[in-house]
Amino acid sequence: MPKSKRNKTVTLSKTQKKGRERKEAIVNEVKEAAEKYSSVYVFSFENMRNQKFKEFRDQLKSTSRFFLGSNKVMQVALGHSAADEIRPGLYKVSKLLRGNTGILFTNLPKEEVERLFNEFEEYDFARTGGTATEKVELKEGPLEQFTHEMEPFLRKQGMPVRLNKGVVELVSDFVVCEEGKPLSPEASRILRLLGMKMATFQLHLMCRWSPDDFELYIQGPDDSDVENS
Known part of the structure; x- marks a missing residue:
């Protein structure tokens, strides 16, 4: 057995x-x-x-x-x-x-x-849960710093974006983070894309x-x- x-x-x-x-x-x-x-x-x-x-x-x-x-x-x-x-x-x-x-x-x-x-x-990019050192707000309009291939990724991060003649466009103002508040995973990713180091x-x-x-x-x-x- x-x-x-x-x-x-x-x-x-x-x-x-x-x-x-x-x-x-x-x-x-x-x-x-x-x-x-x-x-x-x-x-x-x-x-x-x-x-x-x-x-x-x-x-x-x-x-x-x-x-x-x-x-x-x-x-x-x-x-x-x-x-x-x-x-x-x-x-x-x-x-x-x-x-x-x-x-x-x-x-x-x-x-x-x-x-x-x-x-x-x-100085380095802040990680999820880190504290925002300033308020970051993106205004409605074209986001020329981003290529058109990035539009789906930005949308997944909660950004109200669309493609307009191949250019990524923000359809309304968008607050990435508020000063003194913890950073969400999405906010930390967006700040990295923007090149903003908060840590x-x-x-x-x-x-x-x-x-x-x-x-x-x-x-x-x-x-x-x-x-x-």
Whole structure:
């Protein structure tokens, strides 16, 4: 009698082990970096663009090491309190790892790090759900920036268009997006076609740690206890 498929044993141990090993590896790498580099920064980010961040990271790879991922894993590595921190004062860094944040370990002078972060700014097309930075409205009439082949696609995006002697024409005024409101999938596609970039990828320094100093750059309502502890 053939074996029943219902009795087939499925093990998840390999997947679980791999995930645990990866977390342990990150913890060890963070601890090693904390011993190797002279200062530590926490930074926050807006509108992350992976390729642009990779280019920025590669620019500093000879002097620095970035960690971007699970905040909880990095907190474990640095220590949650003065009792389990790996170096004096690093638990203050750990407390700031929440939301869209990362860590920079570096041997660069403070002034150089501040300059690099202050100058870093990349503009890109906004994605679905992003916030419109301005109102965009197209007026009734010909849309000569679009070829006639694009008319069906524009219609699918909700635009009231038609072909008039081979020219794409808007039959009535059309609001693509409103300032301060989330972008729909259709709006983000239209803005890309219009060449309008509304997303700014920025990195903001939150704090700096060195063996002799701890400094907050951005202090929120919940961070006063970090600076004073």
